[in-house]
Amino acid sequence: MSDYDYDVLVVGAGNAAFSAAHAAREQVSRVGMLEKATMAELGGNSYFTLGSFRATYHGLDDLRPILSELDEREADRYDLDPYPVESFAADMLRLTRGRTDPTLMRILVEDSFPTLRWLHGHGVKFKLQSDNQVFEVNGRKKFWGGGTIATVGGGIGLIEQHLAAAKATGIDVRAEHQMTGFLVGPTGAVEGVVCRTPQGERQIRARAVVLASGGFEADARLRAVHLGPGWDTAKVRGSRHNTGEGLMSALGIGAQAYGNWSGAHAVAWDINAGPYGNRVLTNKLQRHSYPFGITVNVEGDRFVDEGADFRNYTYAKIGSAILRQTGGLAYQIFDQRGVGLLRTDYGHEGASQVVADSIRELAEKLDLNPGRLERTITGYNESVGDRPFDPTVLDGLATSGLEPPKSNWAQPIDRPPYVAFPVGCAITFTYGGVRVDEDARVLNQADQPIPGLHAAGEVVGGLFYDNYPGGSGLMSGAVFGRRAGRTAARHSRDRG
Numbered sequence: 001m002s003d004y005d006y007d008v009l010v011v012g013a014g015n016a017a018f019s020a021a022h023a024a025r026e027q028v029s030r031v032g033m034l035e036k037a038t039m040a041e042l043g044g045n046s047y048f049t050l051g052s053f054r055a056t057y058h059g060l061d062d063l064r065p066i067l068s069e070l071d072e073r074e075a076d077r078y079d080l081d082p083y084p085v086e087s088f089a090a091d092m093l094r095l096t097r098g099r100t101d102p103t104l105m106r107i108l109v110e111d112s113f114p115t116l117r118w119l120h121g122h123g124v125k126f127k128l129q130s131d132n133q134v135f136e137v138n139g140r141k142k143f144w145g146g147g148t149i150a151t152v153g154g155g156i157g158l159i160e161q162h163l164a165a166a167k168a169t170g171i172d173v174r175a176e177h178q179m180t181g182f183l184v185g186p187t188g189a190v191e192g193v194v195c196r197t198p199q200g201e202r203q204i205r206a207r208a209v210v211l212a213s214g215g216f217e218a219d220a221r222l223r224a225v226h227l228g229p230g231w232d233t234a235k236v237r238g239s240r241h242n243t244g245e246g247l248m249s250a251l252g253i254g255a256q257a258y259g260n261w262s263g264a265h266a267v268a269w270d271i272n273a274g275p276y277g278n279r280v281l282t283n284k285l286q287r288h289s290y291p292f293g294i295t296v297n298v299e300g301d302r303f304v305d306e307g308a309d310f311r312n313y314t315y316a317k318i319g320s321a322i323l324r325q326t327g328g329l330a331y332q333i334f335d336q337r338g339v340g341l342l343r344t345d346y347g348h349e350g351a352s353q354v355v356a357d358s359i360r361e362l363a364e365k366l367d368l369n370p371g372r373l374e375r376t377i378t379g380y381n382e383s384v385g386d387r388p389f390d391p392t393v394l395d396g397l398a399t400s401g402l403e404p405p406k407s408n409w410a411q412p413i414d415r416p417p418y419v420a421f422p423v424g425c426a427i428t429f430t431y432g433g434v435r436v437d438e439d440a441r442v443l444n445q446a447d448q449p450i451p452g453l454h455a456a457g458e459v460v461g462g463l464f465y466d467n468y469p470g471g472s473g474l475m476s477g478a479v480f481g482r483r484a485g486r487t488a489a490r491h492s493r494d495r496g
Contacts, residue, residue: 006032006172007492008485009206011179011193011246013037014044014239016457016477017212018162019115021171022122023485024210028492033166034177034195034204036213037241041279042175043159044214045238045429045458046474048277051151051158052129053478054471055112058082066116068125068152078128079142085109091146091469095313099260101462103438104480108463108472111479116149119478123165125152132343135391142392145310147470155282158474177202179213181249182453189451190253207495208452208488211442212481215430215458216244217264218276226261226432230323235269237286237426240276247459250434254444255453259461261432265468266319268295269426271329272352284348287423288315291409292341292391293334294380295423297325300363300372302380307408309394312470316428323425330423331366333377335415341391346421354420362418381412429473433461440484452495454488456481 007028010021013035025031035042057063060080064070088109092100120126126149133147151158166173176198183192183203192205216222218240223231236242251257268287278285290306291314297303304321308314322330334342346353356362359377363370383399389411390397399406434442434455441449457477464472 005204006030006206007496008208008210008488009034009192009204010210010212010485012044012212012214012457013042013173014212014214014457014477015046015158015162015474016481017044017210018166019119019478019481020210020212020456020485020488021166022169023482024489025169025171027486027489032172032174032204032206034179034193035173035175036178037175037239039175041239041241042163043155043239045242046477047155047159047279048238048282049155049158049474050283051154051474052147052471053116053126053149053151053475054088054146054469055116055149055475056083056085056088056109057113057148058084062113063128063149066120066126067128069127074130074141077139077141079140080148081143083146083148087146088112091313092472095467095469096465099465104436104463107438107483108476108479112475115475115479115482118482124158124161126150127152132345135341137390137392144392145312145470147312179246179249182209182253184253187451190453207492208454210484210488211246211250211453211455211459212457212477212484213246213459214239214242215433216247217242217427217430219243223427226430227264228262230328231427233328234266234319234323235273235424235426236276237267237269237428238277242429242458247433250442250453250455250459253450255442255450256435256445256447257432257461258435259432259463260465261461263431263464263466264320265316265428265431265464265473266323266425267315267428268318268322268330268332268423270352271422271424273426281348284345285426286345287332287421289334289338289342289346290318290332292338293332294377294406294413295330295332296373296376297330298327298368300368300376302376302404305404305407307398307406307410313467315470316468317466319425319427322423328424331368332421332423333362333413334419335413336417337411337415338413339419352422354422355417357416359418362420366420366422377413380406381414384410384412429458431461431464433459435462436460436480439487440480441487452491454484456484
């Protein structure tokens, strides 16, 4: 066989793709990865993340063996509530309103912690998210919202560690190989892919293929077609290369479309960010501290319940709410109470913000109607209750008689100087994809596996609908990447 033939070929080079390649390499010797981007832009959407993995655990002792960074003196002050299988499953069911595929959800939840251990065995380093997922209350540092574990170095570190492990085991990573279609044999089995390279079109044969090339979020036309009007104007939080060729090619050979094709993970984003992800700032352009202030549109009106839940459970849909406002623009407003609770992302050099000593001055600087904004904030302040404020729990400090309400963490905005952050919508990934079975084999319209074709990551549909628990995307990519790689290797051996 030629240098371009593999036992298992993985399309993509993000977390899901690397997970599939590592799993395949455990069983077969010739594993290749094809990446559309250059080596300098390797990593897909995973590169732009915080590196957060949502996984089950019973306490800190479960996590200690996989943590590369842990200050034991600080650890004595940490409070980590257990996050068992039942809690993860309940979050998935609640946030998707019961529409998540029960089989895929069960696999994600039950395999989450074993997959973390497996990744750690492949050189991925983890730490506690002790910067943006901890608040100090009564001398204790409390983790909240199920966001506990992240990779050392964030998404950049995750991809660097994956790539180092791939090189160490002889996985062949080829950049500037844009997949344009599948090679399908006379029996309907997938036998490789067709690629566009700097040297021209090339056919690459493989006994099994894992599709892990992401969704279509970076294609403005496909966003408008599937997500609806206005989505072509959204910015892209991550890779500019996730334009859906792999997904559409799979549908073209009979793969079953599955999941929430009109839904997407979309966040509040610095309004002056570029059209695609910034490989230096990565996730520092996100604006996720809205639960501790209010958010208004260009009319000066609130339009969302900022305290509906922990930000981990609402941030993936806040971008959609902003996109629906006039001009796709909103302003997060904080007084000095809220400023003290801002995530570190707000403090990077060049962050878009406006500071003023009065609400009227703030409105004028933002080109909002001063009277309207003053009425909005006065009405909000007058509706705030008097329960104790606690950012580590759903504290029930809610507004009364206000529409929309603020269900938790509703403190008055009356301590100047006031700070506003202009935000827009940035899409992270699309929820629609192909249907897979328990072994991550791609199914056709008759619910039968397409021989030789497997899938993982954002290209898989059926897990997320409308909303998403933070950290479950990288976790899903690793869980189903591992399954896809193993199944593809087994298929390869059977064919060989």
